Amino acid sequence: MLFARSAMEDELLETYSHWINGAYHEPSGREWMDTMDPYSGQAWAKIPLGVAADADLAVSAAKQAMTSGSWASMSATQRGKIMRRIGDLTLQHADRLAELEVRDNGKLLAEMRGAINNVAEIWYYYAGLADKIQGAVMPIEKSGMIGLTQREPIGVVLALTAWNAPLNFLALKCAPALAAGCAVVVKPSEFSSVSSLFFASLTQEAGLPDGVLNVVTGLGQSIGAPLVEHPDVAMITFTGSDTTGAKVYEAAARHMKRVALELGGKSPNIVFADADLDLAVAGAVSGIFGGGGQMCTAGSRLLVQNSILESFTDRLVSSARSIKLGDPMDPTTQMGPMSTTPQYHKVLEYIDIAHQDGARCVLGGKPASGPGIQGGQFVEPTIFVDVSNAMRIAREEVFGPVLSVIGFEDEAQAIAIANETPYGLAAGVWTRDTGRVFRMAKALEVGTVWGNTYRTYSYMMPFGGMKKSGIGREMGIEAVEEFLETKSVMISIADATPQNNFIPR
Structure with missing residues (x-):
């Protein structure tokens, strides 16, 4: 919500900026919006009101990180070590992260401290999987040929997270994406963005190269839609209502983007x-x-x-x-x-x-x-x-x-x-x-x-829905698959050039 306030009143609110390419960036339109404390009913911080120009900066940074930055040439084992340091820093800053979540969405502090520990465990889990992604040698029917598959990152990922558990959703989306070698742009809900903006700076301290994880904030229409439509976004992972999820799915289909949607329930x-x-x-x-x-x-x-x-x-x-x-x-x-x-x-x-x-x-x-x-x-x-x-x-x-x-x-x-x-x-x-x-x-x-239990979760178990509750899976080994492409490679080892025997396509 936007309010007219005196300069003195504004100075009392914590003010945050986008996290793009390893640094905080003021919004292109030089506008901020209030974030409210659900318990007091009062504004306690300001977040950037992002626009299409901010979306383009973030996606461009992510694309560059994947194509020409150090992330692109880094070994999977090196990526995993950085991700493990992200988990360490999550634990070091657990009290601050828990407090920010409570201020933003009203969750219980007693629960959030345990939830932040779980966030760190998610980063550790996918750090361990980063160098376990393997292709295969295929015993194809053609003599004198070797067939193999390679697993490659799908490209720039857009992560749209919900307001009820921002840091949990950020970890569940970004950790497997980074393990796969992707770069990510996170757009949190405008109702609870502060913890994600703070968390982004911790990833730099962990050694994550600039541009690999970016966080931009604002309203769905002003920055969410430009991100979804951006031609350099290869995949969208979204958590939220089935109504909004359907709109994201429709927009993604127009550009043949892959989607993973974790939507509503009536369990x-x-x-x-x-x-x-x-x-x-x-x-x-x-x-x-x-x-x-x-x-x-x-x-x-x-x-x-x-x-x-x-x-x-x-x-x-x-x-x-x-x-x-x-x-x-x-x-x-x-x-x-x-x-x-x-x-x-x-x-x-x-x-x-x-x-x-x-x-x-x-x-x-x-x-x-x-x-x-x-x-x-x-x-x-x-x-x-x-x-x-x-x-x-x-x-x-x-x-x-x-x-x-x-x-x-x-x-x-x-x-x-x-x-x-x-x-x-x-x-x-x-x-x-x-x-x-x-x-x-x-x-x-x-x-x-x-x-004989309920609301029991494990980051080692795949999670997702059927019917209108979504597409794809988060958590578990299956989550990494969402962010990978399979490439087939066929190499002739015959002394002579093989005869063409293509199957028409």
Whole structure:
């Protein structure tokens, strides 16, 4: 948001610039925009309001780094060593990075410190993979010929990251891209850009050559679109809503750019009567109210077997009622504010829609107030019952602390309800029947299935969605594949020139 302020007031705000080609650059238009603290509701820093000229500078720096800079001639082992130093510096600056994330998006400081440790582990993991990328010698059918494949970086990568976990998304996109030998331009969400701008300078301290990682900020229309359309961007990796993801996909298709899209979800968390109900209650609460429900994998549809539906819901409401809301910097706080003002209003709008559609609210359902709550962006933990899977509250991504409880009779009906959605990101299954877990895992149309747990992640495991939840995979070895091209090389070792025997193409 842009505000008119006195020069003295402006001086009180931390001011950041783009990170391009190894240095901070003021925006070409000499304009900045406020970034807001979701807890206080006040501006606390200014970030660059980037334009097309800034996009061009960043992409040009990345292209030069890949084609003529030291990055282009560096061995994969050398790249891995630099990436490992990035992980080291992440840990050294963990407290500062965690504080910046909390100020920008309202996540809990207690959670962010652990999250920053995980960010460092992501850099370490892909540092180790950098020199494990291999081609192959192919036993082709032609005598006197050797066939082999080479794996090469796809080119300049554009990473568009979401506001709910900027540094995590930056690592998940940039670390495998750098391991593959690519250079990257990062465009964080305008709602939470500061941590990415600060982090970029750490990569230089680690020895990353200029231009390999660039961070530019601003609005989607003013700088995001020029980046997506830029002819020297070979690939786009995006995390965000399915609506915006579809627009990115459409724009990329016009220029035949590769895409990896990690989009929304409406994930079912399925509880059978034979489950450990204490664990299932805890998993259901964490699955939707952790992070204020602002997670793509939020277990926003709780499917409960009818024989325990009423008793389980009572236990669930009792547990959720005790969640402490407040200052995300306070280590005792269990749920913070909505990260952005637009998201706050969107969540309240969906609560109204649920009432209109006939769902019954048994907990919350309104803005939160009370001691330690300020800034006007808190929503009470909210639970709806009497929900049908046809209601909008059960079909559309709310991205907030709003849970829909839906009953089911048996395994077949649970699968049918779970799959009756345009999304397919994740699902949870709670049961003591191990065979059921495997049957459900096979039947559920999602990219990740959790058995007797929820929101359990590993950077070693591939992550991504089916249907409208996305294309491609992040994390795991599979993530590096997204940033590589395969080149076929055929060499004659025969004494005579082989006869032409081409297959027409």
